[in-house]
Amino acid sequence: MKEKGFTTQVVHAERLQNIESGAVHQPLHQSVLFAYEQAQDLVNVFQGKSKHHAYARQSTPSVNVLQNTLTQLEGAVSSLVFSSGMAALSNTLLTLLKAGDHLIMSQFVFGNTSSFAKTLIQFGIEVDFVDITNHTQIKQSIKPNTRMLFCETIANPVTQVADIKAIKNICQPQNIVLTVDNTMTPCYLFNGIQAGADLLICSLTKYFGGHANALGGAVIDTGNYNWQNYPNILKTYQQGDSKTWAITQIKKKGLRDMGACLSSDAIHLLSVGAETLALRMDKSCHSALQIATFLNQHHKIKTVYYPGLATHPEHAIAQRQFKYPGAILSFDLIDSIDCLDFIDQLKLILCSTHLGDNRSLAIPVAPTIYYEMGIENRKKMGISEGMIRLSVGIEDTQDIINDLTQALSFFN
Ligand SMILES: *Cc1c(COP(=O)(O)O)cnc(C)c1O
DSSP: OTTSOHHHHHHHTTTTTTOTTOOSSOOOOOOSBOOOSSHHHHHHHHTTSSOOOSBTTTOOHHHHHHHHHHHHHHTOSEEEEESSHHHHHHHHHHHHOOTTOEEEEESSOOHHHHHHHHHHHHTTOEEEEEOTTOHHHHHHHOOTTEEEEEEESBOTTTOOBOOHHHHHHHHGGGTOEEEEEOTTSOTTTBOHHHHTOSEEEEETTTTTTOSSSOOOEEEEEOSOSOGGGOTTSOGGGOOSOGGGHHHHHIIIIIIIHHOOOOOHHHHHHHHHHHTTHHHHHHHHHHHHHHHHHHHHTOTTEEEEEOTTSTTSTTHHHHHHHBSSOOSEEEEEEOTTSOHHHHHHHOSSSEEOSOOSOSSOEEEESTTTTTSTTHHHHHHHTTOOTTOEEEEOOSSOHHHHHHHHHHHHHTOO
């Protein structure tokens, strides 16, 4: 089915996975337990010899359907879903890294991700934060015990773009696993396999679901990494095709032992949301470029950060790497306008955290999502104290521009 277009695949994905009734949506499997006539059948589930289920914390038919859909859309090897993006991310790092390992992390990551990296340090994992756009700095930070490099495709709020192909070329000769958070540029915008990512982490809460009605996360193994070269796969999980080893370890040591499983209700909402992922991204990304261009020309705006603008430092990389350069942009107002006062004047755009929603959302980043890290770290990340992040929704473009225009007109 890989030859079909993205939306064709996603709207037919559920009905083509074993529903005998002709239903186009998968049923919501609510059973926690799965019972067997023959004891041997249950034994086979426990020993990984059967694809059936034992207990819903590890898998259910609903979980499998979403995982299969994700694997298919990415053209990947396998996927695992979790109760949130942070659960997918933390479980992946906690189960593939151990004390004494070294992790290189982009210094431009989601605030909770950098906060989580500090927890890893407490567990004895060394973490170095690097400027992911500076490849010399990445090379210089590699040590004999470097196991993984973690970055985001497009970071927020400053929209730095990681050149995944170039970073892959640095990681591969050293057997360093390249883990890429592609939440900002989900599968429709970014081909993680071609770019060279080994593992993809995606918050399904954002664009994938799109409707702000369910949390979810996924880790996807692209098949690019040969896990026979990875020293941290436990003997127990070195069974069968080595392409499945990492996901098996994340599933057993992460999902099973730590328990952040995704509910059937959330799976249903996320799957229905994903049917329009491409349509929503077409709309939001198209609007984002128009809005960025509009703001860039406005005399009350000092700076606009959006990879779609020709002036953006990684514009060329973004053009090559993504179908569109995302739908998140940030901007600084001229010094005389207070960012909170400006946001208070918005009538359509919601003042809210979250991103990748159908509704346009604005947030003053320094006093909210990046407050905890302090001013010094904000400076390092290129975050100005008055920066506003705008997540462009699917409203009619002109309505969003009109709202920004009327809010700006309030100030001299
Ligand atoms: C939101 C987000 C996450 C976390 O996802 P949740 O589903 O909210 O836990 C991780 N990475 C990025 C880039 C995000 O934007």
